[in-house]
Amino acid sequence: MKTFNWATLGCGVIANQLAQALQAQGRNLYSVANRTHEKAIEFAKKYNIEKVYDSIDEVFEDEKVDIIYISTPHNTHIQYLRKALKAKKHVLCEKSITLNDKELEEAIQLAKENDVILAEAMTIYHMPIYRELKNKACQLGDLKMIQTNFGSYKEYNMNNRFFNPNLAGGALLDIGVYSLSLMRYFMSSCPDQILSQVKMAPSGVDEQVGILLTNPDGQMATITLTLHAKQPKRAMLAYDKGYIEIYEYPRGQKATITYTEDNHQEIIECGSTDKALQYEVLDMEDAILNGKESMHLDYSKDVMKIMSDLRRSWNFKYPEEKENGI
Structure with missing residues (x-):
């Protein structure tokens, strides 16, 4: 089996987890x-990494690099995606994969033209619990409603990325992408009716958001997000014959199914939160080797379109979008 050479662009928290994930696989x-x-x-000394580049552009020119993991701020992704894809590198890009749907469309086209795999590093699509729950859901009848919560308390500090528009801050791109990805993974089709309310932070980015979505099959979802108040990372999926509850769903490993007929419960445990990056790495390599659609770029595209449309409805643009007339 081919051994792939991974390069990381960025050396923050996620890059550390990537290095550890690879080391766990020897x-x-x-x-x-x-x-x-x-x-x-x-970073290289810490993880016994062979190659350190003097400039970022050298990673795209290195013929030994097979896959680049991009974990820089959201608003820098597209500039690196362009270079990586044109250099015929496979790319796993941290969420949110781009700032908006126009950038993602461009990146997808570049990946096609250069015959490489492009994917978003979205844990929802790779944690084993979700594949197991999707199989279990077949026994529960029709999906009716999804509810997700994600709340985190962050200080109003412009030195971090959460509230800084110059670093593509805001609830939607940072935490909302998890909720929307879970919704899209379980819904039979993409929502085409969307309503929302938003509260902006003093810095001008979205701080608190409520979203109501319905797809052509009548399945509905409600999503609540906040960056300035704690709330549980909880997801609930309601079906004809029961409902599923998942806590800490971005990297979920345990769920409870409550059956409607007699209220009995079934506990499902699958995978490990600690191995989230390992699952992404293995799925990415499998997609490259076998041409599988396991990376769900189609779902990433739907989610990015929803987020872009929401921000358009709020008349909220990041500085780069204003400069480029997007």
Whole structure:
């Protein structure tokens, strides 16, 4: 079986998890690129990485690199995606994969033209619990309603990315993408009716959001998000014959099914939260080797269109979008 050379563009929290995921499989990252060269050197020493680039562009030119993991801020993704895909590198890009649907359409076209795999690093699509629940759902009848919550308390601090428009901050791109991805994974089709309410933070990004969605099959979803108040990361899927509850759903490993007829419960445990990046790595490599659609770029495309349409309805654009007339 082919061994792939992985490069990380960025060396923050997710890059550390990627390096650890590969080491858990008896491998190391091949190379690291980062805006701050000194941080890249420290990162390489920490994880016994063979190659450190003097400039970011060198990662795209390195013929030994098979897959690039991009984990820089959202608003930098498209510039690196363009270079990586044109250099015929497979790319796994941290969520949210781009700022908007126009950028994603461009990236998808580049991936097709260069015959490489492009995917979003969305844990929902790769945690084993969700594949198991999708199989179980066949016994529960028709899906009627999905409810998801995600709340995190972040200080109004412009030095971090959460509330900074110059770093593509805001609830939708940072945490809403998880809720919408879970919704899309279980819904039979993409929602075509969407209503929302939004509260903007003092910095001008979306701080708190409520979304109601309905698809052509009559399945509905409600999503509540906040970056300035804690609430549980809880998902509930209601079917004819029962409902499923999942806590800590972005990297879920346990769910409870309550059956409508007699109220008895079934506990489903599958996979491990700690192995989230390992599952993404293995699925990505499998997609490259076998041409499988296991990375669900089609779902990422639907979710990005929903998020872009929501922000348009709020008249909320990031600086790059204003500059580019998007």
